[in-house]
Each structure stands twice: as structure tokens, then as C-alpha cells.
Amino acid sequence: QKEVEQDPGPLSVPEGAIVSLNCTYSNSAFQYFMWYRQYSRKGPELLMYTYSSGNKEDGRFTAQVDKSSKYISLFIRDSQPSDSATYLCAMSFMDTGRRALTFGSGTRLQVQP
């Protein structure tokens, strides 16, 4: 079993829809949770960074962490065609430099105009 599970998609939605992207994980020691967006033929870029359980909002994006269920989500409101990309969740045990992130395999999102 992978440490971090993520549905690969593709997830296809119409423009303006609310998108929900999810990851589950098995190691309860993870404390820091991130979402990255990766456009085709580009490197991932950091979208959201959260610590422990709770919600964090940034514009049209909301990240949600439920540590009791080992489940994290990214919601995108009013989705746009420019949101079409692969979304990777990532997590780590501690917020120090000497740590590496564990990534999900990514969900491909297509927003249809």
C-alpha cells in the first residue's frame, strides 16, 4: 500500500463548477500538508501549505485537512479552463529543512469551457 493515495483521474468538469480533489494517507505522523499544481511539461508549483487539521483559504482555493480520518482535500471554486492541470498532494513529518516530502501520484483535472 502506498503511503499517500490519490485518484489519478482524469476529472472533467464544466467551467464554473466546484472541484474537489482528495488524498488519503496512512502515516499519522504527517503534520504538514501541501498541494501543488503541475501544468503539462512544467515543474510543480506550490498552491497551498497547511499545518495539522483545519481549513485554509486562498482566493478560489480551500485546503482542508482531517487528521483523524487521514484525509486531505483541495476545493476549487468557480473553476476556470486555466485550472486544467495535474494536482499533487504532498506531506511531511516536520517543518525543518532536513526532511523530504511524500507525494501522491497526482490527479489530472480538465475544466471544459
Added chain:
Amino acid sequence: DVKVTQSSRYLVKRTGEKVFLECVQDMDHENMFWYRQDPGLGLRLIYFSYDVKMKEKGDIPEGYSVSREKKERFSLILESASTNQTSMYLCASSQNYGGYTFGSGTRLTVV
């Protein structure tokens, strides 16, 4: 904005060649990482470094080595390239908090 620059976007190499992938960051970050990304497998950590001349093995170090002689530069070396090393290689850097900043990637094909 911090920038992570990978020297090549696309590379084609022959089996058995020694291959160097270069990565440079311009924001004085302490930590640098090399990942490979394959369909269905996601990102897998090859090596990382938290200081000059320091290196740590990741999950899949076999067939690879690294060099960090200067803080801003982290090189990945394929000692003898094989076809199963055909992949997208991603370099990243980070400070002692927060997430990574990634380069644009190098798509390596070994024939």
C-alpha cells in the same frame, strides 16, 4: 521569486553513457532535492542535500549519485545510463520551512 533552473529541458542519451543533470537555485536555499516522475508512480525521491557536500539517499538511489560542491548547485549523475532511467527528472529547493520550489524538469530518454 526564487528560481530553480535545470540546465536541459530534453536529453537523449545512449545506454551506458554517464549523464550529468545540473540544477541551480538563486535564493540561497539550504536544501535541494532530486526526484523522478513517472506516470502512475508519481514523484519518487532519488537524493537530497541539506548542506554543501552533504547528501542523503532517498527512496530510489540505485544507479544515481549526486554532487553538491556549492550551495546553489546540485548535480545528479547517472553513472551508466539504462533504459529504465528514462523519466522526467525534477530538481527542487527549499528553505528550512515551507514547501519546495521546483525547476521545470529535464525529460531524459535513454536509448
